Amino acid sequence: MNEQETIQPAESRWIGTANHGFAAYAQEELKRAFGSVKSSVLVPGEVLLLTLPADAEQVLHRLQAQPLMFLRHIQPVRYDLVLEQLTEQEQQPLDALAALLLKREELYGKTIALQVRKTGDAETDDSNASELRHQLEERLAELHAEFTVQQPELIVSVLWTADRLYAGISKPEDNLSDWNGGAIRFQREEGQISRAKFKLLEAEKVFGIDFTAFRRALDVGAAPGGWTSFLLERGLQVTAVDPAKMHPSLQNHPQLKTVRRNAADVKFSAGEFDLLVCDMSWSPKLTARLVIDLLDAVQPGGTVIVTVKLMHKKPLAVIREVMESFEEARLQIQRAKQLFHNRDEITLYMVKY
Ligand SMILES: C[S@@+](CC[C@H](N)C(=O)[O-])C[C@H]1O[C@@H](n2cnc3c(N)ncnc32)[C@H](O)[C@@H]1O
Structure with a gap:
């Protein structure tokens, strides 16, 4: 074959952004998805200049078919x-x-x-x-x-x-x-109970979840009540479980039942809820165990949203393990993503089958 017949492999250049401190994981995921990635750092831990071994159309197609957890944003470099x-x-x-x-x-x-x-x-x-x-x-x-x-x-x-x-x-x-x-920015509301609420607002937007379609939610690790207040605003009945106190503004809310106990010690009727949310900032494996033990209370077809804390050692391996244990417990993972408002965690959006 002479030189003119050599086919140049397609390449495309991008700027990729991850949450601060997580660019290395985005890069690792890109490597797994595309085989090889050339990159240089534009903002340490956050923004990378990337050359991917595929043309722009192929890159976009692959990222849409298999969304990555840590790549928050990508823009072409023309x-x-x-x-x-x-x-x-x-x-x-x-x-x-x-x-x-x-x-x-x-x-x-x-x-x-x-x-x-x-x-x-x-x-x-x-x-x-x-x-x-x-x-x-x-x-x-x-x-x-x-x-x-x-x-x-x-x-x-x-x-x-x-x-x-x-x-x-x-x-x-x-x-x-x-x-x-x-970088999704939400306006802080007057009297907002916690910044944690932004995580659920972002999940609603990014995952396209219609929360008004649910009726009864179980909020595990609910205090001080940012997520609970969001669910109440969407018209749901909420059972909030947490040994800690809920915010006074939620006291006596007619749609809210609070259970001031460790979630490991509570039991509910089978299929009592069509939504379970959990934001405990706890060890990923213990959180998974606790949520799995409560799954009986979720109807088949119900939705489960869990934030999983990333531990310092091998977060990709830990997430994989946690996701596998959820899958074994009959949860189908719809999306796993580090949202802009997640700090050292990712959000799992799952459906029980
Ligand atoms: C990050 S905060 C949750 C914030 C909440 N999502 C919000 O929007 O305000 C974590 C909560 O999990 C609770 N928690 C930790 N372990 C728990 C357990 N085993 N059972 C119930 N709640 C637990 C803590 O008491 C704490 O209030």
Whole structure:
């Protein structure tokens, strides 16, 4: 075979983001999914520049078919501008990027979200990411696009680092999250009981769970009551189990029954609940044991949502083991994901069969 006939294997470049401290696990998962991954660190523990051995379409297809737990967000790298070279040519980085984007016919007349991030060491004359976004928007006026945050047709993702400006164009569903860098922000409500509530709000959004469709929920490890208050707001009857006290604002709620005991010591009737949630921040194996022992109380077809704490040693192996024990207990895992609001844990969304 002569050289011209050699088929170059497809490759594509991306920026991948994980929760802070978890990029190495995202990288490990990518390696398992794609065989080999070339990567360099853009933000330690969090943001990676990736070269994957497949074209963009294949990458997206595989990530959709088999979602990864730790990869929170991905954006294509179409433009990679070297800032030093631009300085030598006396070009402003945003002018150079705008000139390239104005050549993209697919952007004209569209609703577009400009998502700009910068690393801590980026030299951007004190402009923050939101100011940079405005400055880029002004330079793109000729596109006659509608710049929006919600439900755009296309996302232009930009990452400004110490020495480069990376940018790519994608459909929102192809970034794994339509939020900038996958950082979902919820407004803190007045009187909100705990930040833990954000985890369930995010699970609702990311996993597409309709909580109003459930009737009776068991909340295990419920205090102080962030998750319980969320479930009550969705119209459910809730039984909250925790030896600790629930927040005073939940006292005497007509839809709430509190059981101030260790969950290992309580028993319920078979099929009493169509939803079980558990957020105990406890050893993963003990949490799994405790939830499995309570599964009789969940109807077949019922939903089970559990946060699993990641231990320092071999978290991927621990999660695999915990997931296997749930599967053996007749739970079908719908999704396993580290949500933006999870700290050192992942959330499992499962259905009992
Ligand atoms: C992280 S907090 C839960 C926060 C809650 N999801 C919220 O939204 O407010 C963990 C809770 O699990 C409870 N817990 C730990 N072990 C338990 C057990 N064996 N049985 C019942 N509750 C337990 C603790 O008392 C603690 O209140």
